[in-house]
Amino acid sequence: xxxxxxxxxxxxxxxxxxxxxxxxxxxxxxxxxxxxxxxxxxxxxxxxxxxxxxxxxxxxxxxxxxxxxxxxxxxxxxxxxxxxxxxxxxxxxxxxxxxxxxxxxxxxxxxxxxxxxxxxxxxxxxxxxxxxxxxxxxxxxxxxxxxxxxxxxxxxxxxxxxxxxxxxxxxxxxxxxxxxxxxxxxxxxxxxxxxxxxxxxxxxxxxxxxxxxxxxxxxxxxxxxxxxxxxxxxxxxxxxxxxxxxxxxxxxxxxxxxxxxxxxxxxxxxxxxxxxxxxxxxxxxxxxxxxxxxxxxxxxxxxxxxxxxxxxxxxxxxxxxxxxxx
Amino acid sequence: xxxxxxxxxxxxxxxxxxxxxxxxxxxxxxxxxxxxxxxxxxxxxxxxxxxxxxxxxxxxxxxxxxxxxxxxxxxxxxxxxxxxxxxxxxxxxxxxxxxxxxxxxxxxxxxxxxxxxxxxxxxxxxxxxxxxxxxxxxxxxxxxxxxxxxxxxxxxxxxxxxxxxxxxxxxxxxxxxxxxxxxxxxxxxxxxxxxxxxxxxxxxxxxxxxxxxxxxxxxxxxxxxxxxxxxxxxxxxxxxxxxxxxxxxxxxxxxxxxxxxxxxxxxxxxxxxxxxxxxxxxxxxxxxxxxxxxxxxxxxxxxxxxxxxxxxxxxxxxxxxxxxxxxxxxxxxxxxxxxxxxxxxxxxxxxxxxxxxxxxxxxxxxxxxxxxxxxxxxxxxxxxxxxxxxxxxxxxxxxxxxxxxxxxxxxxxxxxxxxxxxxxxxxxxxxx
Numbered sequence: 032x033x034x035x036x037x038x039x040x041x042x043x044x045x046x047x048x049x050x051x052x053x054x055x056x057x058x059x060x061x062x063x064x065x066x067x068x069x070x071x072x073x074x075x076x077x078x079x080x081x082x083x084x085x086x087x088x089x090x091x092x093x094x095x096x097x098x099x100x101x102x103x104x105x106x107x108x109x110x111x112x113x114x115x116x117x118x119x120x121x122x123x124x125x126x127x128x129x130x131x132x133x134x135x136x137x138x139x140x141x142x143x144x145x146x147x148x149x150x151x152x153x154x155x156x157x158x159x160x161x162x163x164x165x166x167x168x169x170x171x172x173x174x175x176x177x178x179x180x181x182x183x184x185x186x187x188x189x190x191x192x193x194x195x196x197x198x199x200x201x202x203x204x205x206x207x208x209x210x211x212x213x214x215x216x217x218x219x220x221x222x223x224x225x226x227x228x229x230x231x232x233x234x235x236x237x238x239x240x241x242x243x244x245x246x247x248x249x250x251x252x253x254x255x256x257x258x259x260x261x262x263x264x265x266x267x268x269x270x271x272x273x274x275x276x277x278x279x280x281x282x283x284x285x286x287x288x289x290x291x292x293x294x295x296x297x298x299x300x301x302x303x304x305x306x307x308x309x310x311x312x313x314x315x316x317x318x319x320x321x322x323x324x325x326x327x328x329x330x331x332x333x334x335x336x337x338x339x340x341x342x343x344x345x346x347x348x349x350x351x352x353x354x355x356x357x
Numbered sequence: 358x359x360x361x362x363x364x365x366x367x368x369x370x371x372x373x374x375x376x377x378x379x380x381x382x383x384x385x386x387x388x389x390x391x392x393x394x395x396x397x398x399x400x401x402x403x404x405x406x407x408x409x410x411x412x413x414x415x416x417x418x419x420x421x422x423x424x425x426x427x428x429x430x431x432x433x434x435x436x437x438x439x440x441x442x443x444x445x446x447x448x449x450x451x452x453x454x455x456x457x458x459x460x461x462x463x464x465x466x467x468x469x470x471x472x473x474x475x476x477x478x479x480x481x482x483x484x485x486x487x488x489x490x491x492x493x494x495x496x497x498x499x500x501x502x503x504x505x506x507x508x509x510x511x512x513x514x515x516x517x518x519x520x521x522x523x524x525x526x527x528x529x530x531x532x533x534x535x536x537x538x539x540x541x542x543x544x545x546x547x548x549x550x551x552x553x554x555x556x557x558x559x560x561x562x563x564x565x566x567x568x569x570x571x572x573x574x575x576x577x578x579x580x581x582x583x584x585x586x587x588x589x590x591x592x593x594x595x596x597x598x599x600x601x602x603x604x605x606x607x608x609x610x611x612x613x614x615x616x617x618x619x620x621x622x623x624x625x626x627x628x629x630x631x632x633x634x635x636x637x638x639x640x641x642x643x644x645x646x647x648x649x650x651x652x653x654x655x656x657x658x659x660x661x662x663x664x665x666x667x668x669x670x671x672x673x674x675x676x677x678x679x680x681x682x683x684x685x686x687x688x689x690x691x692x693x694x695x696x697x698x699x700x701x702x703x704x705x706x707x708x709x710x711x712x713x714x715x716x717x718x719x720x721x722x723x724x725x726x727x728x729x730x731x732x733x734x735x736x737x738x739x740x741x742x743x744x745x746x747x748x749x750x751x752x753x754x755x756x757x758x759x760x761x762x763x764x765x766x767x768x769x770x771x772x773x774x775x776x777x778x779x780x781x782x783x784x785x786x787x788x789x
Binding site for chain 1 (some may be wrong): 544545551552555556557558559560627628669672674675676677775
């Protein structure tokens with residue numbers, strides 16, 4: 032049983048890429064195309080609960096060199112909602128644990144006849160290296176702290192659904208900017224769509240060099256709070272830090288946790304987002320995470336829609352001519 | 358009585374301040390004279406339109422033997438050296454086992470003699486086992502032929518050990534070659550810390566990690582009078598500190614590699630591990646400082662830091678791939694293309710940094726075409742344009758970031774001890 036999407040929507044550009052590696056290299060039009068496609072899938076599948084047959088006969092492999100539950104599940108579901116088969120391939124730790132390079136691993140999977148490889152790896156750039164070495168489509172599902180394009184896209188989609196447009200909004204990314212792939216993907220995507228981006232956190236986690244890219248730097252959450260339309264509260268990536276960049280979790284929470292008290296200083300219609308998993312009490316208190324301004328669970332649902340859109344754009348029958356769901 | 362005449366080349370010998378078109382006669386392995394006409398008993402090398410230079414010297418080469426023969430051997434490394442125009446190289450002791458005994462020094466010399474490609478000088482470990490704990494048997498190593506001491510691959514970390522090494526080596530008038538890097542600041546690092554590393558989220562290695570140790574080494578050299586040579590200088594701060602130290606007559610010398618005067622950290626956007634080296638490729642400001650240091654004499658030497666790694670090692674993820682690139686076969690072309698052609702260095706200055714300067718630092722009786730000198734000669738074609746093709750490398754490894762690059766100039770004929778070891782236009786000929 033499948034639902035066909037029949038109504039064609041006008042889309043601004045053709046999708047020509049074979050891979051989705053980052054948002055840094057995408058154009059505003061390409062990002063909007065993915066978001067429009069995601070919206071349209073969402074609408075026509077009753078919030079991604081129904082199946083389509085658009086990718087029947089295609090196989091999507093999840094190649095996760097780093098642990099993940101949510102992203103992997105989300106990609107698997109997205110692929111299946113489109114009628115594709117999925118196969119999971121996980122390899123903990125180094126790909127060399129069995130003496131095989133990660134490129135050989137991927138080549139082996141490709142040789143089994145998959146059409147797309149969704150890859151997560153602890154090392155920045157690994158998806159790009161795979162894309163250079165194998166022919167099937169590569170989707171970056173997080174390469175260390177570098178980028179996590181579908182997370183950036185789902186965050187932006189969530190904001191766009193709530194506000195209609197990204198242009199002119201002030202969005203603060205709060206927390207561990209240094210080690211956050213979500214931060215990087217959000218920065219590029221939001222800027223391209225016209226948002227003013229603030230990165231906020233302790234000096235040890237927020238490089239002044241972001242200013243070179245037109246990003247505002249803030250070390251005080253309280254100072255920027257009143258002018259933010261969106262607060263995206265990033266998780267402290269303890270596992271990626273070489274040396275703890277602040278004296279204690281208690282001190283961090285004191286300075287940067289989004290609390291009920293701080294909410295009083297925020298705009299009335301502020302959106303509270305978190306890419307998760309959230310450390311309750313560290314980045315955000317439960318009353319805020321579960322409060323009326325929170326769109327955290329909408330983000331999760333949008334994750335499915337965005338991943339469906341990405342897989343369809345990459346694997347859809349004829350990329351060159353068919354640029355919209357039918 | 359073999360005679361070889363290099364005819365009609367532009368002979369540039371910085372050691373003698375010589376730069377004129379003439380013939381160079383080689384007789385019995387030594388430079389016998391200039392302005393000599395040809396006669397029937399001479400083998401002739403036509404150097405018209407070419408530059409006749411003292412044989413090039415690379416004082417920073419990792420030959421990998423013993424222990425990592427899958428990456429390079431003395432035979433393949435010296436073959437690569439000769440093709441690159443080098444007639445003498447100094448090999449670095451971070452082998453397995455490290456070169457810290459008379460036996461290992463002798464082994465290298467023996468392998469070099471068997472390969473019979475070019476002269477090989479041995480840099481031995483400064484510390485036993487290259488462990489950075491106690492001094493290696495420096496006196497015995499000097500006796501075995503070591504020309505300098507270094508723990509390269511790693512810095513000489515313990516400041517007291519460095520002080521002792523400088524003091525002790527001064528007794529033998531041998532330099533310490535140090536890799537300046539404060540490891541706490543580069544832990545887990547993959548590339549230069551800057552805007553690019555921030556965007557790529559690759560762990561950074563800040564320039565200050567080099568500067569802090571350069572500063573220490575200058576202080577200790579100044580205090581002890583021991584000769585310090587800073588390997589592969591890559592940061593603006595270090596260049597400036599070395600410049601000032603030289604003004605105070607600190608016995609310090611320094612080298613820069615071709616990749617540090619040609620490439621920046623922007624290259625890492627490709628995530629290609631052939632751009633991963635230590636010290637890392639830095640920002641343009643640092644590259645400009647290295648070039649300025651080469652131009653004003655702060656930097657004495659151009660050395661390759663030839664660091665072969667087999668493809669399966671370099672093909673790993675960027676954090677696992679080892680640091681380093683090969684350099685012997687691209688160095689001369691890069692010097693000509695990036696320094697001489699743009700007018701940054703004149704021929705004599707550039708050649709000094711690859712001939713007499715490294716010879717002087719290492720105390721070698723090399724690096725000049727003076728009458729009576731051993732006939733190590735590199736005839737350079739300064740105009741030929743060629744594309745770097747790693748598949749043609751003599752080196753056992755192909756980890757170069759310059760593959761596909763068009764370079765100007767390369768070694769045409771390479772003569773070691775009076776014997777032609779390489780001809781670009783013709784296959785290498787047997788010993789004369």
